[in-house]
Amino acid sequence: MSVTLCENTTSRSAGLSGGGESQTGNSGSKRKLMDLTSWVIIPFLFGSIGIYALFRLLQRLRSSAYIQDAVVVITGATSGLGKECAKVFYKAGAQLVLCGRNEEGLKDLINELCRIRKGSIQFHKPHMIIFDLSDVEAVASAAQEIICLVGNVDILINNAGISYRGTILNTKVSVDRMIMDTNYFGPVALTKGE
Ligand SMILES: NC(=O)c1ccc[n+]([C@@H]2O[C@H](COP(=O)([O-])OP(=O)(O)OC[C@H]3O[C@@H](n4cnc5c(N)ncnc54)[C@H](OP(=O)(O)O)[C@@H]3O)[C@@H](O)[C@H]2O)c1
Numbered sequence: 753m754s755v756t757l758c759e760n761t762t763s764r765s766a767g768l769s770g771g772g773e774s775q776t777g778n779s780g781s782k783r784k785l786m787d788l789t790s791w792v793i794i795p796f797l798f799g800s801i802g803i804y805a806l807f808r809l810l811q812r813l814r815s816s817a818y819i820q821d822a823v824v825v826i827t828g829a830t831s832g833l834g835k836e837c838a839k840v841f842y843k844a845g846a847q848l849v850l851c852g853r854n855e856e857g858l859k860d861l862i863n864e865l866c867r868i869r870k871g872s873i874q875f876h877k878p879h880m881i882i883f884d885l886s887d888v889e890a891v892a893s894a895a896q897e898i899i900c901l902v903g904n905v906d907i908l909i910n911n912a913g914i915s916y917r918g919t920i921l922n923t924k925v926s927v928d929r930m931i932m933d934t935n936y937f938g939p940v941a942l943t944k945g946e
Pocket residue numbers: 827828829830831832833834851852853854855857883884885886911912913914915934
């Protein structure tokens with residue numbers, strides 16, 4: 753029944769426009785387009801998605817394999833972002849060196865981490881180093897201590913820092929210095945290990 757209808761439509765339009773071939777040509781090109789979509793574009797799309805998913809999976813496996821046993825130094829590990837980073841890296845099997853000024857805070861964190869039990873991952877007991885980032889000499893000796901403890905550092909997370917709000921006129925230069933030492937010169941010195 754549909755074939756008949758098609759024929760009628762074709763003959764009618766052929767009568768009106770005198771271009772039966774062009775109608776056939778149109779449906780032919782539509783079919784080609786559909787063929788192109790079903791045989792080329794859709795398989796290509798699914799193939800690309802599959803390859804991308806595989807790539808991401810390999811990337812994840814590689815990064816977790818990299819973090820397992822890697823030496824990760826985190827400054828400002830006693831609270832906030834530093835503490836959360838410590839938990840994430842510990843669970844991934846990294847060897848942690850946790851830094852801060854608050855010794856009790858670091859001890860509590862290490863106890864908390866040591867209570868974590870998960871899967872077959874080999875955990876390393878974290879080290880802690882107490883020093884003040886705004887004290888250049890303390891930073892230098894902390895850098896030496898870290899190297900003596902773990903030999904080399906794979907990842908250094910310069911997280912420790914302070915924020916300050918105040919007007920320029922009401923802020924003493926000593927405060928500006930302390931902020932620059934803590935947030936800039938301390939991390940730079942620690943990164944250089946001097
Ligand atoms: N949270 C935010 O929304 C935000 C936004 C922008 C930037 N940041 C920056 O991100 C970092 C972490 O933020 P946060 O919210 O997690 O801060 P936080 O909870 O206040 O923690 C700051 C950490 O820095 C350490 N620290 C401060 N002064 C130090 C010093 N002189 N020497 C050694 N350690 C020092 C502190 O350890 P001790 O007390 O043990 O010394 C503490 O563990 C900071 O640098 C902050 O400025 C945070």
